[in-house]
Amino acid sequence: MTREFDFTILNKVAKKHGIVLFGSTSAANVPINELVQDYDISQHIYNRSIEGLSLKNAEKYLDTCVYSLEPDKIILNLGEEDLKSDCDIDKLAEQYRWLLYTIHTVLPDTSLILTSVTAQDERAESFNHILKTLSEECGCSYFEIPSVHNLGEYDIGFFRTIKSVFYDSNMSYADIIQYCAI
Secondary structure, eight states: OOHHHHHHHHHTTSOSSSEEEEESHHHHTOOHHHHHHHTTOOSOEEEOOOTTOOHHHHGGGHHHHTGGGOOSEEEEEOOHHHHHTTOOHHHHHHHHHHHHHHHHHHOTTOEEEEEOOOOSSTTHHHHHHHHHHHHHHHTOEEEOOOOOSSHHHHHHHHHHHHGGGGSOTTSOHHHHHHHHTO
16 A cells, blocks of 8 residues: 555545645654644644655646645745765756745645755755745745754654744734743
8 A cells, every 4th residue: 555545545634734744754754643632733734745755746646635635825845855876056056946836826825835855865965945036936835844863853853944834823922932842
């Protein structure tokens, strides 16, 4: 049974208009449900990340992993697998730009959040700079995820960095300060 099949089944009971995390290996391993419980977040958040997913292949998973959930927000964490190959970084930027365009076309009212890659590659810093620029050009948010040495620290660092995304826009400022201090 593939992960795509699992998501198709899970999507039948998932609530629409939540938040979708769509990424590659690092994102696939983030225990999002446990972290959501630990931080007492009431938003519906679905991790539809796939281990080994590259930018080149991401588009073919959008229907199953993203579009069917009609999310209000999508957190994209892509590029780490691509940096492991000898792909040209400018070509990766164009693939990412196309992916953003494709998502915006299908889900024009959905907020897109790009997150940096923490790949152990000298090109990661340049790629992250490109992601930040793309986010500004395409009207997306951008979050720089801190580099860590083990996966457990990555999960917590990733979640702490993006946790403001999970809070309802109707919350009071005091509530947001309280949650973000956690």
